[in-house]
Amino acid sequence: MTTYNVDREELKALKGKTILITGCSSGIGRATAELAHEHGANLVLADWNEAQLTSFVESLSPRERLFLILTTSNVISRKTNVARWDDVIQIFQLGWEKFGAIDAVVSNAGVNSGEVLLQHEIDPQTGLLRAPKLDTLEINLTAHIYMCKCAAYYFEKLPGRKCQIVLTASAAAFLDTPPLYLYSTAKAGVVGLMRSLRNDLVKADVTINAVAPWFTGPLGHVINPSTATPMVPKALNDLWGELPANTPAGIAVALLLPTVRPDTNGKTFFVAGNEIVELEDSLAKSQPHWMGHSLSRDIDEGQRRLLTAEPFI
Numbered sequence: 001m002t003t004y005n006v007d008r009e010e011l012k013a014l015k016g017k018t019i020l021i022t023g024c025s026s027g028i029g030r031a032t033a034e035l036a037h038e039h040g041a042n043l044v045l046a047d048w049n050e051a052q053l054t055s056f057v058e059s060l061s062p063r064e065r066l067f068l069i070l071t072t073s074n075v076i077s078r079k080t081n082v083a084r085w086d087d088v089i090q091i092f093q094l095g096w097e098k099f100g101a102i103d104a105v106v107s108n109a110g111v112n113s114g115e116v117l118l119q120h121e122i123d124p125q126t127g128l129l130r131a132p133k134l135d136t137l138e139i140n141l142t143a144h145i146y147m148c149k150c151a152a153y154y155f156e157k158l159p160g161r162k163c164q165i166v167l168t169a170s171a172a173a174f175l176d177t178p179p180l181y182l183y184s185t186a187k188a189g190v191v192g193l194m195r196s197l198r199n200d201l202v203k204a205d206v207t208i209n210a211v212a213p214w215f216t217g218p219l220g221h222v223i224n225p226s227t228a229t230p231m232v233p234k235a236l237n238d239l240w241g242e243l244p245a246n247t248p249a250g251i252a253v254a255l256l257l258p259t260v261r262p263d264t265n266g267k268t269f270f271v272a273g274n275e276i277v278e279l280e281d282s283l284a285k286s287q288p289h290w291m292g293h294s295l296s297r298d299i300d301e302g303q304r305r306l307l308t309a310e311p312f313i
Contacts, residue, residue, distance in 0.1 A: 244273025
């Protein structure tokens with residue numbers, strides 16, 4: 001097990017970097033934006049809740065309003081539905097036009113509501129079972145794919161510059177979390193997305209990492225209630241009791257870690273009680289124990305051949 005600690009001195013490396021953050025008007029996204037802003041980063045902020053986004057930008061510095069776009073000297077923002085491609089490409093273009101570069105992307109927006117997979121609804125006209133709604137997958141997985149696609153494109157505009165993508169996954173990618181069926185599915189997909197991209201993106205000086213927060217934001221643990229994550233109901237806060245819990249500010253450090261350590265690549269940072277534990281190295285090291293030594297050797301050799309071969313797809 002490898003535990004990561006980030007010294008606040010390291011955060012000074014954020015100064016002058018341009019960071020695009022989604023889902024930033026509350027919770028861990030807001031805490032991440034505040035921490036980056038505190039250390040001099042240029043911010044490109046995206047959130048679907050325009051009122052909260054406007055209020056947040058105003059809290060950072062005075063603003064000038066122009067249609068749906070808010071600008072300050074080093075902050076620009078736009079109302080964005082991350083599940084819509086047109087919205088995602090527009091926020092990237094806005095950041096590029098404003099700052100002339102995008103150094104890091106924190107793809108953080110997500111929801112955990114509307115879980116009705118095992119609730120059966122019958123269409124009164126056909127008498128047949130209706131299909132489940134997949135909004136949760138669109139916001140929690142498809143949106144991350146959009147973000148990675150746009151990030152890779154805009155990073156290519158400045159070759160030779162080290163850039164970072166950070167995806168907000170969840171402990172739900174690794175742990176049973178009923179009844180969050182589609183949420184867990186999406187977050188496991190986020191980790192899979194990171195793993196599938198980490199070997200190719202790094203060839204273009206782009207790193208990609210994932211952050212998987214465990215329980216976050218019970219009011220008794222949050223220093224600033226205005227940044228508490230809106231995803232956690234009070235009943236769950238009460239149930240959690242004395243167990244270690246994250247604060248949004250604690251997860252913000254994990255989300256910015258790859259930007260201050262730009263060589264960090266292909267990691268999943270599991271965050272519990274604000275402690276950052278990296279999982280990928282431990283999983284790889286323990287592979288012979290849960291796969292068997294012989295199969296593990298064959299798998300490693302197969303992966304080596306696949307990763308070093310010429311593309312065949």
